[in-house]
Amino acid sequence: MRIYDIIRKKRDKEELTKEEIEFFVERYSKGEIPDYQAASLLMAIYLNKMNKQETAYLTEAMMYSGEIIDLSAINGVKVDKHSTGGVGDKTTIALAPLVAACGVPIAKMSGRGLGHTGGTLDKLESIPGFSIEMTAEKFIESVNNIKIAVCGQTASIAVADKKMYALRDVTATVDNISLIAASIMCKKLASGADAIVLDVKTGDGAFMKTLDQSFELAKEMVEIGTAMDRETIGIISDMDEPLGCAVGNALEVIEAIEALKGNGPIDFMNLCETLGAYMLVSSKIATDYEDGVRRINEVLTSGAALEKFKEFVVNQGGDPRVVDDYSLFKKANHIVEIKSDKTGFIDKIEAESIGVSAMVLGAGRETKEDELDLSAGIILKKKVGDFVKEGDTLAIMHFNREEKFEDAKRRLKNAYIITEEKAEPKKLIYGVVTKDGITKF
């Protein structure tokens, strides 16, 4: 078999066999296929697409390119949640304790942020003392004892994906449904959970900009998960404006804590409730979605979820006093209100531009090597549908890097689209995809 022939076949729109896909993934992971040939094949896949069978073969080959985590020592049905990425997406930080407080074991491997989207690990590290490093034994023991642990994804999982993703990132081949589905699902499947709830973002700040593409991606991933015997559910949620109000690491953790106290922004609270209910259903703890919603609200109002969050923080070396004293988080030296130049209704807040603005302030990384400023970020004071008068505060910027302020401010102001007419309220959840089909809301 030759990689040249595989590239030619895909260039000519032919279907690749299981053996050809395995050959590519295995040889490329080992460094036996050079980047220029891998890039050619990825571009051919991007342009000529893969069918469902090819995508399933690709996912499986990528999954077996690294370590397969065995979570069988953890009691109960392990449910994982994955978001396809967004701006202000601090969901795991509130959702994991909510669901764990209902009795679902949460053994979560998370990632760091890159570009305009943040990462759970960076956010958690803004809690003084919090560590995401732990041995496999401590990870399993923690989940068995307190039902929750979050650690960094080991470098040995889905080795092929790391190389392929880095190459896709620089060859304009990221936003292809088969490649994204295989990339996400190979890691989820290798991470050992029994069930997977996927939060597939749609809109300006997401990989998938249209609803049709988002449903297609969710369907593809649900089919892959189901074929691999994991109960998989995809929720399509809005990312046309940032989720909640906080964007930036410590600021987002504070917002997640507020949510666990019942005071989070409405869109964020609703998303946690929906995803949480589906996680309870997939773990078989809830009988149906309504029962899941009821249980999530029970642990929220009783304070059990907040207690679970404290337990989780203590177990990973963090200072639980942050829950009652936000001054324990690092604070930025400059906190500046950004005023509106116009009067009208907020029609849109371009999520990607807000993400980039926060990144410029130091909340995100432009390249993997960049150092973060965990205190930097943005608090949105106006969301889509709100009325604003000229001179009202649109947002508050937190930063230390003074030289970046003007650039970040310009981006933030441009992200706010203000019109005379109030726009139709947007949905937060557009639908659910299960093995039984698609339900659109």
Ligand code: URA
């Ligand atoms: N997230 C991933 O892990 N992979 C992709 O290809 C896109 C988003």
